[in-house]
Amino acid sequence: xxxxxxxxxxxxxxxxxxAAIARAAACxxxxxxxxxxxxxxxxxxxxxxxxxxxxxxxxxxxxPRFNPLIVHTASGAAAERLAAFxxxxxxxxxxxxxxxxxxxxxRRPECPVSPLASAGLDTVAVRVPGHxxxxxxxxxxxxxxAAPSANRSGEVSPTTAAHVRDSLGDRVPMxxxxxxxxxGLESTVVDLSGPTMRILRPGAITATAIAAVLGEPVAPPxxxxxxxxxxxxxxxxxxxxAPRAQVRLDARQAEPGEALLTFGPxxxxxxxxxxLSETGDLAEAAANLFAxxxxxxxxxxxxxAVVPIPDRGLGVAINDRLRRAAAxx
Ligand code: TXA
Ligand code: MG
Numbered sequence: 001x002x003x004x005x006x007x008x009x010x011x012x013x014x015x016x017x018x019a020a021i022a023r024a025a026a027c028x029x030x031x032x033x034x035x036x037x038x039x040x041x042x043x044x045x046x047x048x049x050x051x052x053x054x055x056x057x058x059x060x061x062x063x064p065r066f067n068p069l070i071v072h073t074a075s076g077a078a079a080e081r082l083a084a085f086x087x088x089x090x091x092x093x094x095x096x097x098x099x100x101x102x103x104x105x106x107r108r109p110e111c112p113v114s115p116l117a118s119a120g121l122d123t124v125a126v127r128v129p130g131h132x133x134x135x136x137x138x139x140x141x142x143x144x145x146a147a148p149s150a151n152r153s154g155e156v157s158p159t160t161a162a163h164v165r166d167s168l169g170d171r172v173p174m175x176x177x178x179x180x181x182x183x184g185l186e187s188t189v190v191d192l193s194g195p196t197m198r199i200l201r202p203g204a205i206t207a208t209a210i211a212a213v214l215g216e217p218v219a220p221p222x223x224x225x226x227x228x229x230x231x232x233x234x235x236x237x238x239x240x241x242a243p244r245a246q247v248r249l250d251a252r253q254a255e256p257g258e259a260l261l262t263f264g265p266x267x268x269x270x271x272x273x274x275x276l277s278e279t280g281d282l283a284e285a286a287a288n289l290f291a292x293x294x295x296x297x298x299x300x301x302x303x304x305a306v307v308p309i310p311d312r313g314l315g316v317a318i319n320d321r322l323r324r325a326a327a328x329x
Pocket of ligand 2: 148
């Protein structure tokens with residue numbers, strides 16, 4: 001008789017079937033970390049009410065502690081147990097949840113979310129994601145889940161399970177795979193905690209869509225500004241979403257050795273050329289942006305030249321991420 005083979009190591013990337021979701025939920029409830037897909041990007045989840053679990057998220061990402069996390073719930077009702085919703089928040093939640101919108105609101109006095117997740121602020125960012133895997137996981141855990149994008153701090157966000165593995169390696173014990181994220185850019189973050197509503201981060205829910213639901217104009221997001229030492233607002237570091245290569249914006253063509261990220265009808269092709277959307281579709285471009293930046297970066301070019309992207313609709317969020325990728329490091 002031969003010795004029994006050792007059990008194979010548990011696969012880190014697992015298809016998000018019911019058994020895997022049950023395991024992931026149990027892992028979260030016992031203080032572990034689980035990466036999971038949302039419609040925007042993959043998140044690195046932890047029990048938001050558990051200080052030590054939240055601390056593990058900051059450690060796994062190498063994220064500065066002053067940058068608070070988004071707390072995800074299965075329903076608007078569950079989010080309302082954490083934060084104070086005023087009339088505008090109610091209307092935005094009704095209009096866009098589940099979906100790619102995050103609301104920064106004042107914490108309720110009895111809010112069970114770890115102060116670490118709020119970076120010590122008296123606010124909490126809440127989101128009800130619409131992705132079926134995220135929905136199933138949140139419903140199964142029944143706890144609020146703190147989840148930043150599942151990448152090392154400063155890298156572009158992951159839109160596939162393989163991106164998560166490449167970025168975090170064995171810092172994340174379990175990755176629920178759910179295909180490519182359909183939106184591809186992080187959620188729109190709206191701050192409703194102060195006297196004037198502000199968009200802190202543009203995303204798929206545009207300022208125009210928000211203004212239409214509220215029936216009032218919305219202040220545009222602040223321009224990309226700040227440095228690593230002095231962020232303009234928490235998490236809004238200028239240099240964020242950065243590939244290894246330098247990024248050169250508003251390029252007409254690539255210089256010798258440069259990679260090229262293009263958009264719309266364009267006959268140029270080659271190993272160092274990728275098109276965000278040949279038909280000029282901004283939603284397709286958003287969904288491809290981070291994967292294309294990663295793919296071009298993998299070729300090791302000194303820089304990536306990016307053609308101009310129209311600054312309307314989803315283009316506003318695409319250009320925000322591109323400006324951060326191009327900002328001085
Ligand atoms: O689409 C998304 O939002 C993804 C998925 C996983 O949900 N998550 C995500 O998380 O992008 P993260 O941590 O990469 O970005 C969260 C952003 C940061 O800019 C952070 O500063 C901001 O939300 N934020 C979180 N809590 C905040 C608060 N209390 N006040 C102001 N900004 C806050
Ligand atoms: Mg992030």
